[in-house]
Amino acid sequence: MKKAAFFILLLLLFNPLWAQKKSAETSEGAPPVELNFSLEGGFYPNDVVVELSAPGATVYYTIDGSTPSRNSQRYNRPLHLKETTVLQAVAYHSDGRESFVLGHTYFIGEPRTDFAVVSIGISPSVLFHPRSGLFMLGNNVVDTLWKKPGANFWSRSEFPASVEFFETDGRCAYRDQSGFRLFGGMSRLFPQKSIALVARSRYGDSRIRHKVFGKEGLDKFKFLVLRNSGSDFGKTHFRDALMTGLVDDWDIDKQDYRPVHVYINGQYWGIYNIREKVNRFFIAGHHPEVDNDSIDLVEHRYTRKRGSLRHYLSLLSFLEKNSLADPANYAYVQTQMDVQNFMDYQIAQIYFDNQDAGGNIKFWRPQKPGGRWRWILYDTDWGFGLHGRDTYKHNSLAFHTDPDGPSWPNPPWSTFLLRKLLENKEFEKAFVNRFAGYLSTSFREETVLNRIDSMYRNLLPEIPRHLSRWNLSRNKWEEEVAIVREFAQERPAYVRMHLMGQFNTGPQRRLIVSTSPGGRILINDRISVSNDTVELVYFENFPVTIRAVAHHGYQLSSWEGIEANETQREFTFTLDKATTRLHARFDEFVHPMEGKLVINEICPRNGKAGDWLELFNASRNRVSLKGWTLGDLKSNEFVFPEAYIGPNDYLVLARDSAKFVQAYPGAYNVLNGLNFGLNKRKESLALYSILGAMVDSIAYVAPPTDTSFTLNLLLPYLDNSDPDNWEFRYGDGSPNAANPYYVESRVRNVQAQWMQMGLAAGVLLLSLILLALRQRGLLGT
Incomplete structure (x- = not known):
């Protein structure tokens, strides 16, 4: 009886239909009338x-x-x-x-x-x-x-x-x-x-x-x-x-x-x-990891639209009492507000010359440990020459850093955050360099004019009806478009002068960068140049940082125009000449660990453990990862410390290893300090060797969800750059262990083998029975 029960249990465990459930349809009331x-x-x-x-x-x-x-x-x-x-x-x-x-x-x-x-x-x-x-x-x-x-x-x-x-x-x-x-x-x-x-x-x-x-x-x-x-x-x-x-x-x-x-x-x-209407639903729509009922949303100075002011008032109190010239204080502020987001926000408003920016302010944070304030760009109509032809000359940098402005449009409270952050030299350097980079790219004259012309052409055949409906002038419309175009042409030169006037920038310097096919150059972690030649304007007293990033199947081979080790992927240097030309050359190269050391599992949403990802070493060799890097498309980069991953073994990279180990007590080989979050909806990641060769890369798009989930490579030997080879699963994942599909496929293989063995045994048994019956004369010849 025990043996029979054991075999029944085995059949249940290995029967793929065992876990299936039937669903029943229910009806709730009479249907509405069909019209x-x-x-x-x-x-x-x-x-x-x-x-x-x-x-x-x-x-x-x-x-x-x-x-x-x-x-x-x-x-x-x-x-x-x-x-x-x-x-x-x-x-x-x-x-x-x-x-x-x-x-x-x-x-x-x-x-x-x-x-x-x-x-x-x-x-x-x-x-x-x-x-x-x-x-x-x-x-x-x-x-x-x-x-x-x-x-x-x-x-x-x-x-x-x-x-x-x-x-x-x-x-x-x-x-x-x-x-x-x-x-x-x-x-x-x-x-x-x-x-x-x-x-x-x-x-x-x-x-x-x-x-x-x-x-x-x-x-x-x-x-x-x-x-x-x-x-x-x-x-x-x-x-x-x-x-x-x-x-x-x-x-x-x-x-x-x-x-x-x-x-x-x-x-x-x-x-x-x-x-879109800027409110909690807008925020949750663009940040699906955020619960629209669990945010702090503030507008203007202290107007609470959702949640609480407590965290924001605490931040302001800290800023009022402490100097951000102290790196420790600046580091703390970065844990309370997204400084990089705020920097971009301020640069945009200053370039636009949005003179209503002091009132149209909305910012928010998720109500969770580590939730930081972010700023929303909206209602910028007062920029780009709305109030006159020559507003491109306006010193908006001074306007947005004025400590004693009028009650409107730029009262002291509206400029306070930027003024405090500029006390810190690290922020000041990043602010000036980023602004200079954007003036040569996103705000480059040709770039902006192309966008204006595209929007103009889109409206041109449609606008006459609108103008007629509201008794507006066609000449006035054309004149305003001309003002916007003039602003785009003239604004960058004036903003550079404003930067030079407020900061000790030194003279303007031209940097001309180019690459061969096979990689890209990152300048100050913001400007990307790939298989092209780009001219940028920076300042002598603010050194720039250059990083080479190889594409799949390539690695950096040499630099031209600067004295640097040919394998040196990143360096910072001063532009001390009127023009500096820099060229990165990439050669074809397939790393020996390509296809063997892979990103195997990704967890971009886990309330208990935080963000983490898992690497798997499918080779027979122990691999040192010291100096390797993991990066995303936003130029975030994690540099591996002294770390090893054994043959057919795993390594987990966690945003917060303490939370991770608490959530997964049996975890091992866990590296702490992933210095950037994993996007819950859409992300691209790449793993690079110490010499900058791309060893592995993945890109994913996940459905919006409020539940913990992981993305799993179906089988460790599959091409993980192919989205079809990944599986989306709700739950906490399987760090330091084989992915569920791999385990299930092994079970299915074992089940198939047992079925084949059972069929063979049945045929053999039937043959023996037939032979015995024939020997006893019970079967005809």
């Missing part, structure tokens, strides 16, 4: 006829934008639509059930466009009632004051609306009911008002589910803003989008952008810029 439109909303050259149907139900509809109800027009015959119309309907069944409110917009004879189109249906009285309409002054306005206090358009009220999003191919990609409210500050004074759309379950879906900003953007939104271009209304209509787009690849939180045509209740309402 049908005979014709989909969309673009039509001529009149259309639309029929509504809901078997066993009575249908009511509206064509003025208002939400239909039993008090609306009852449907009894096909509807002949001769002009652009938002048709909304609802159906009520005799058994008490009703349909969802559905809205379809029929664009009749509208001009062809290459822009997406947003259609909004909303009760006309909400917008245009003389006493309460959001687009009206109302009865309580103080009309003699320019801010129009008391006007209806200062309302924060929200109203239901029908919203449709039509893609450039005419397809309706999103259709639902949502919340409608006005958005913005002083830009509400303009005739075209900015609008915020809010997805709530009381209207329809709790999210707007569409990749509004293309395949690289988010796929769902709680809020979207239809922006009138803010202070830039009636001017370029793209200033803010231009500026945030220039820093698209920087480490700054910023809004996506897309221009669209908008219709309200079938009437053309001009071009709006779709932007």
Whole structure:
């Protein structure tokens, strides 16, 4: 009996169907009434006829934008639509059930466009009632004051609306009911008002589910803003989008952008810029590891939008009491705020000459140990020459570091953080060098002009309708674009002079760098040059750091233009000549450990253990990793200390080894101090030998999740640069051990072998039985 039980247990363990579960479907209440439109909303050259149907139900509809109800027009015959119309309907069944409110917009004879189109249906009285309409002054306005206090358009009220999003191919990609409210500050004074759309379950879906900003953007939104271009209304209509787009690849939180045509209740309402709304949902969308209910979000000086001010006030108190000239104090501040993010943020605002930056400040941190403050770039309309042709001359560096500015626009509290950080020489050097590098790359005259021209060409065929709708001047639009172009051409030279005037930079120096195929040069860990020649301008008194990074299958072979060891991957030097030329040469090289020493498991999200990754040595040799490096695309780099990895063994690299060992008590060969985090959504990592040859590299894209997960190489001998060879798994992972798929495949192999052995044994047994029966004459011949 024991033997039988043992065999049954074995069968259960090795049966791949054992762990499968069946799911049952459940129904919750009666379904809503099905309401049908005979014709989909969309673009039509001529009149259309639309029929509504809901078997066993009575249908009511509206064509003025208002939400239909039993008090609306009852449907009894096909509807002949001769002009652009938002048709909304609802159906009520005799058994008490009703349909969802559905809205379809029929664009009749509208001009062809290459822009997406947003259609909004909303009760006309909400917008245009003389006493309460959001687009009206109302009865309580103080009309003699320019801010129009008391006007209806200062309302924060929200109203239901029908919203449709039509893609450039005419397809309706999103259709639902949502919340409608006005958005913005002083830009509400303009005739075209900015609008915020809010997805709530009381209207329809709790999210707007569409990749509004293309395949690289988010796929769902709680809020979207239809922006009138803010202070830039009636001017370029793209200033803010231009500026945030220039820093698209920087480490700054910023809004996506897309221009669209908008219709309200079938009437053309001009071009709006779709932007994300900067709030906790925006933060969680772009940082999926962050819980939107567990953040501190602050705007302006002390305005708490979410969470608490306690951590921020503690940071300010420390800064007020301590000098950051002390490296220890500076090191502490770096644990409280993301200094690199703040540096990028300030450089952008200074270059833009955004003179409203002292008020439009939003910053946040995750409420967790080690959570640091980050700054969000938004509402930059006051930059790039908004207030005149020659504003490119303005010394914004002095403006943003003024210790005694006026209450607006740059009061002392708004410049305090940058002034304190500049007390530290390490920060000052990084700030000047990074600013100089960006002036030669992201803010290079040709780079910025190309972006301006691209945005101009995109708007050019579409803008006439918008200008006509709001009685704006075409000449004024062209003039404003010319101002923006002039700013782009002249600004870098003036900013360099401002840097020279405020810091002891010494003279400007030209650095011309180039590489052969097979690698890239990193300058000050920010500027990357690959298989190209780039000219940059730095300063003599601020040495630059150069690092060579080989591509897969190459290694650095020599430097030209500077005295350096041919295998020296990184060095810092002073630009003491007017022009320095530097060339890195890379030769083909396959490292002997390629394909044998691999990144085997990655854990970019683990609340208990922190970030970690695992290396596996599939060779028969013990390997020293001293001087090897692990890097990412953001130029972060970890240099291995004295460390070894044995044959067919593992090594774990942890962000925090104390947390890691506590979470995994049986772990061994764990290195502490991974000095950069692993991105939870998208990351590229590479392992380099001491001579700079790439030994292994991986890139991954993970789905958004709030749960711990790991990425596992299926089998250690597979090509880990192929995404198909990786597996996403929820849970805590398997550090210092074979990955689950590898274990399972071994089990399956053993199971298959047992099945083959069992089949062979069965055939042998059957043959013996047949032979015995034949010998006894029980079988015929």
